Amino acid sequence: MDLKGKNVIITGASRGIGKSIAIKLAESGCNVLIAARNQEALDKTVVEIKSKAAAGVKIIGLSTDVSNLEDLKRLSETAFSEFGGVDILINNAGVSSQYPFDKQPLEDIENLAHTNFLGYVRLIRLVIPHMIEKKSGSIINMVSGSTLVDPVPKTFVTYSSLKVGLRAFLKGLFWEMRDYGIKITSILPGVVDTELTGKLNNITEEQKERLMTPDAVVDMVMFALSVPQNACPLELAVINQQTPWIKPVIDYDQKQAR
Numbered sequence: 001m002d003l004k005g006k007n008v009i010i011t012g013a014s015r016g017i018g019k020s021i022a023i024k025l026a027e028s029g030c031n032v033l034i035a036a037r038n039q040e041a042l043d044k045t046v047v048e049i050k051s052k053a054a055a056g057v058k059i060i061g062l063s064t065d066v067s068n069l070e071d072l073k074r075l076s077e078t079a080f081s082e083f084g085g086v087d088i089l090i091n092n093a094g095v096s097s098q099y100p101f102d103k104q105p106l107e108d109i110e111n112l113a114h115t116n117f118l119g120y121v122r123l124i125r126l127v128i129p130h131m132i133e134k135k136s137g138s139i140i141n142m143v144s145g146s147t148l149v150d151p152v153p154k155t156f157v158t159y160s161s162l163k164v165g166l167r168a169f170l171k172g173l174f175w176e177m178r179d180y181g182i183k184i185t186s187i188l189p190g191v192v193d194t195e196l197t198g199k200l201n202n203i204t205e206e207q208k209e210r211l212m213t214p215d216a217v218v219d220m221v222m223f224a225l226s227v228p229q230n231a232c233p234l235e236l237a238v239i240n241q242q243t244p245w246i247k248p249v250i251d252y253d254q255k256q257a258r
């Protein structure tokens, strides 16, 4: 796909994986609408992206809570009014938490479901009629390498099983959408060095060195956008070559969790 002039929405792009993807796509000539809750952080990121973007591209930051339907409607409407449409949707905004299930607050379960599952599904539902009309579009979704672990990791049961459900939804959606020329991709990253994993409190310096940088995930996104028009990169996993943990169980300081 020639990315020049393509219109992109990226959620969760004020930092971490989403921000790295936004920079790469802006460098490649895309108009980029980035979303996250904290407007101040978004504004800073917009300035940084603009300093690296190809000439003439539009970069917009819109404060959005993806767990809120009205915010998602405003986000998709902004892409239509400012760019004239959406060619690529990168669903990436996510939160993580770790609890033994019997200790997990009900509000935390709801927040995970509304952000990491419904946030993705609803935004796809809002942009997909437009993609169907155009008979083209790419929807790339940050799922998780933890969905490759069966049963899902202890104390990550809610987070990981929602990601498993998301992965199943996306695979099914592809079969509905492929005749319209719409590509649906799940990216399954291993453990990446971002603020999300920065909350883990048992990582030694040696283990930290084994974390992937967001660049490994950016490469997957660029690959997904580069495959021939008649092929869909349905699922792409990029996993740590040297895993920091011998078991998929990670101690976690819940006090720091959002």
Ligand SMILES: NC(=O)c1ccc[n+]([C@@H]2O[C@H](COP(=O)([O-])OP(=O)(O)OC[C@H]3O[C@@H](n4cnc5c(N)ncnc54)[C@H](OP(=O)(O)O)[C@@H]3O)[C@@H](O)[C@H]2O)c1
Residues within 6 Å of the ligand: 011, 012, 013, 014, 015, 016, 017, 018, 035, 036, 037, 038, 039, 041, 064, 065, 066, 067, 092, 093, 094, 095, 096, 115, 142, 143, 144, 145, 146, 188, 189, 190, 191, 192, 193, 194, 195, 196, 197
């Ligand atoms: N890091 C990893 O090891 C890893 C591994 C597998 C999968 N993933 C997935 O990759 C995605 C990105 O993770 P990351 O590591 O880059 O996390 P991160 O560094 O914590 O960044 C998360 C981004 O999402 C935004 N966000 C969080 N909740 C939001 C909400 N309700 N509405 C809108 N934006 C929201 C944050 O900004 P605000 O706080 O300002 O809203 C931030 O921009 C997540 O879906 C995560 O599950 C990460």
